[in-house]
Each structure stands twice: as structure tokens, then as C-alpha cells.
Amino acid sequence: MSTRAIRIACILVPNFPIAALYRVEPALREVPLALIDSPGPRALIVAVSEAAARRGVRPGLTATQGSAICTALALRPMPGARPHPSGPGPHAPPADGGADYRRAAQAALCEVATSCSPRIEDPHDETGNGYGLVYLDARGVPFPSEQALGAALGARAAHVGLEARVGIASTKTTARLAALTSSGVTVVPPGADRRFLAPLPIGILEPDPERAAALIRWGIARIGELACLSPAAAGQRLGATGAALVRRARGEDDSPLVPRPLPLVFEEEIDLDYGIDTLEPLGFVLRGCFDRLITRLELRALACGGLRLSLRLTTQEWEERTVAVAAPTTDVKVLLTLVRLHLESHPPAAPVEAIRAAALPAHVRAAQLDLYRPAGPAPERLATTLARLSAICGSERVGRPAIVGSHRPEAIALMPFDPISPPPSSPAAAPEGSCRLALRAVRPPRPVEVFDTRGEPDFVRGDGFGGRVVALAGPWRLAGEWWTTDGFARDYYDVSLSDGGVYRVYRDRRTAAWFVEGEYD
């Protein structure tokens, strides 16, 4: 599908605050729901679900009136309408108090658009205007038709938990009105914008009350009738706003599509009805958060490279947690296991009543297959496996071994395992026909009891081994890091014991204590 004429798609989620809340709490779809502007019985209803509207609940009623009309009415605070007792917390504190689930839903909607076109415009501002609306450039996208593009956008929006309508036209206004006035996907062919808009009522253009009254006085009820007026003449009588209204009625946009790159911010938040003080229900809530995060990451072909959790406790304090992920993954089960292990080892100081989870985006690297080398594990599968291994063993116990530039024999390092592009290395040539003597490390070196004759070990007794020394090699001296408080000075021996084992032991010259460092095997 490719055309040079400007084509704009609009994704619109009707009744966005309710839809955004459904995304966080899907169980609310089953009950009549109303959003209120503040807590308490005198709160005003500001948005209602379709089920609540069918029962006669409407915006403007008080919460008490709404509950009287519909006893099963579920009430939730409208984000941004409730002052919060806590002051500014750490890490992006909520400016508006409770969790603003609209923010994450809007970001998800933008990610749906980005998954189809790189040029998108997110019209929402800090005051909350423009939520539930995203425009994208519909030219040159890899779909066979505009109808197919619209269907894909609708399906992907449903995948992130939002029921969206899609309109595609030559201008932003027409695309938005096409999405607003009909369900599903509406495609307005190029050049047909004015014809499409003509039968629609002028109220859909949202004129201010003064101009709406003037238009009614003039007998203008449809957009087509308004479009017949001259913008200049309408401007003389209704001002600049009136002229802009006529231009919109003609299918002309005041501003073009202004695409902006979408920031790589993946956050989900949720307010709980009451403080949770056990891991199992917390895991249930976190699972929903992670599901939504991973769905969003997958739309951008990304994976989770780490997690940042902000937990608001019942003491109104915020606790910050960072959970490392060994390798980027999209496996929710793995993330849950990592978080569970983290919370088990560092439990919150009080019950948790709000959660904000942020995923650090990372790319899963593609593997370049080699003609002459065997294929390794699939990158994504390996990443998931590494994350699971880290969940079982701890991230500090899984990785690539590395030799540290130190003379201390027990010094080791563990680096992230990345076999796709291993660092250049020149391993020693493997000897053919025989095996190289290997030392099994005793980590950390364990103290042993040594009976010596003129300084040389004669009998060694340790944990699980011991015997008379039947042969020995050494001593050779190793000293280093003397300029630190943790320096070492050792006399090493290789001892063959009567129990059949050959061990490397040393005497610490500072303390005169003996240790076993390894077993030859």
C-alpha cells in the first residue's frame, strides 16, 4: 500500500477513562462502573460505563444518587481528581495522587500506532486533553490496503486491552470524526472527505456554546450546510474560531500531522483497594502489570532488560526496588520469579497499597549463523533460559567465567553470558593425546590442620579428607597486594596424601594458618 497523497489514520478509544480502567482491572467489565471526582458521598460522577448508562446513571449525579439508582454500581476515583496525602515521593512521584492508569493506556495506544507506522502524533497534553486519541501517517505502511491497516490497528489495540475504533482519511479531523461516528474501521477515500462529513451534525465539531447557538439561529444543523459558507464571511460574523469551524467542516486541517518519536518508557501502575502484606496476592497483581508491560514491549520488538518497582506502603512511604534480569526476556513467569525472590529476600516494611512497575527496554540480539560453526541456542530462548537460571540461582551465580588481572589465585569474575558475539579470545591450544591437569577449586579456601616437620607438612587433616603426606612439591612463595590491608603472603605446597588425593595447600605467612586451595583432578 503506497500512495503519495496524505493519508492519516486515527485510533480512537471511546470513553477512554473507563476503557483505561478496564485494561487494568478487567473484572470491572462485568459490573456497572462510574468514575467520581473525589472520595466521599458528595463526589460527583464524571464518567460512566455503558452498563451504568443503561441503568440510568449519568455524569453530573452525585455518587450517592448513582448508587441509589443502581445498587450494583462500582465507584472508582477519576485519575487526577484526588489529592494525595503523601508528598512528592521518589522516582517519578504521582503528581496527581493515585495511579493514573490513563497514562499507561495512552502509551500503549501509541505503541500500537508505532507498531504500524514510524510517524505518529500523540495529541494528549499534561492537562489530560487528547487522551484516547493517536494519529499516524498511513502512507507507505506494509499492509495491502487501508482497510487491512485499520483492522490491524484495531486488533493490536484489542491485544493491549483497549477497544479502539479506527478512521482513515486525508485529514486529521476527518479521520477522527470517521473513527468517532462509526464502529470498527472506517476508510474515507481520498477526495471524499467533504462528502463524508456533510451529513454529520455540527455538534460533532464541538463548537463553543455561543457559536453553536448562532449556527442554530441560522438554521445550520449539518456539517455540509456549514461547509457551504465562506470561511472569510463566517470569520466576519463568528470570529476566527468560526472561520476555523468552517474549515474543519470542509475537511481542512488547521495543523498538519506533527510526528514525534515515542519515548522508550514502559510503566504500568495500579492502586490497590487495601494494603497487601503477603507475596501471593501481590504476585497476582504484579502478574497483570507484567503482562501489560510485556505486551507493550513486544509491540516495539523489545524485551525486558530489568525491572524497577516503586511500592507505596500503607505508611505512605515509597520503596524503590531494582530487579536485575540476566538477559532480556519477554517471559512473564521469569520476571515474576525474579521479583518474588527479590521480595522474599527484601520484604517491604509495610503492606503495599500501590505499585508502579517500569520495565527497562532492551533488544534481544539476533544471531548471525555461521557457515562453518554449529548453531548455538536461539537468542531469545537463551535469554529466557538465562533469566530462569538467574531466578533459581541468583544473577550473581550465572554467567561467563573470566580470569581477573590479579595474582591472587582465588580471584574470579563472572561476566554476562553473550555467546552471540563473544569477545575475542585466544584460548590455549587443547593438547591432543592427553589431558591437562586440572585443579578443582575449594572456594573459599578452607582451613586445614597440618602437622609439619621443620616447616614442611607431614600430616594434613581437613573437612572430608586427610592423611599422611606421601609426596610433596614446594614450597613456592606467592605474595601480593601488600599495599592494602587485604594483602596476602603464602607458601604453597602440592601434597599427595595417603587417602589417594593430591591437594594444593598453603600456609598463610601472616597468620601461620594452613588452608587447602584446591584438589588436583
Next chain:
Amino acid sequence: MASSAARDLLARLGFPAALRLGTAGEASPVHRLELRIDALDAALGGGFPRGRLSEIVGPPSSGKTALLYGLFATATSRGEIVALVDLADAFSPAAAAAAGVDLARTLWVRPPSVIAALRCTELLLDAGGFGVVAIDLGSTRHRTRLETGAWPRLARAVERSRTVATVLARERVAGAASALGLALRPLTRHWSRCDRGPNLFDGFDAEVTLVRNRLGISSSHPAATTGAVRISAV
């Protein structure tokens, strides 16, 4: 009559009974990873079997770790990725590098318990693509805790891969689940004396015995001694 009964049985039982009963004479060839020790490779029919569980067992200082590092070195020199599930926490990066192991292609996992070690091994085998996955049980005795089906499950996981899976332990632990068992026993220790300096430990000879063989390697006796291996310090 017998064949129709077998067909009924196969239809009822399905895989894997069907595989075993119907294709006894058409076993797929076992791919191998050679150790580059001619005598041992010949005795093993070409090297360590891929897609099978094998065991390397022996007392302390018998050379089993040297044998494992040799296997790692061969695999990584071919560009394969290897993994060590190191329950004993005894892996020495310096010793492995000296033995020719490419550490950049080595995944080192240090599980906290035996059960975790087995779980990690299963995860690695399920991931696929590893040339060698080894589990080092160290010196502790785990046989009683692991007799409850852990090893057969691991053996089935290995069969789904093209990985050399091997267990390093003091004594055999996998029982009938392993296809190959090598027992090592130290023979002569080699020491050298400098003129006016201390002794040096040069290495030792080890006797390798094939104590289990379910791979059809031609051998006059299942416990045939395959010969000696030199474990040298240089």
C-alpha cells in the same frame, strides 16, 4: 497375529512405546564429540555420545575434571557453547583456560542445591544449542535423594537434544538412565626434582574403565578396561 497385536498395542500406547517396539532395527545413528585422545575415542566408538546421558566418576584426583575440561576444550574449539552446572563450586577458570577451554563460550551456573542443579540442567537442555552440558556433583553423595525419577527425566530431556550431557561425581548416580559410564582410577603420580630446588608435581596416569555401555560399542565385556590416560601439568 503377533504383528496385529503389536499394532493394537502401539496404537493404544502411542509414543514412545511405538518407537521402541516398531523400530528396533532402525535406531538413529548416535552423533559423537571426540575427546582427541585416540585410545579413548576408539574405545567409545568415536567419542562422547550426543543426545545421551553419560557419567564420569572416580575418587579424588583421578582425572575426571581433566577429562571434562578436555571435552569442553574440544567443543569450544569447534565453536560450540558449553555449560557447567557446578554444584560443587569447584570450577577454576584459570585451569580450564589452560586446558584449552574458550571461556567466552562457557556458561557457568552455580546452583544452591541438588534439586536446583537438576532443574538448571533441564533448562539448559530444553534451551537447545549447547554442545556440552555438564553437571558437577562434587564429592557429596546424592544418590538417595535423586532416585525418584530425576535422572530418567533428565535422560529424556537429553534425548531431545544434540548435546553431550555428562555427570561428574564420585560414584555412579544416574543408574539405568545413563548410556555411558566411565570410571577413573589414579595410577602413578609423577613428580620431578630440580637439582637444588623443590619437587614439582607433573601429573599422573589414570586408568579409564567403561563401566556402562548402552551404545552398542563393540566390547568383549561390559566392564572392559579401556586403558590409561596421561594427565599432565604441561
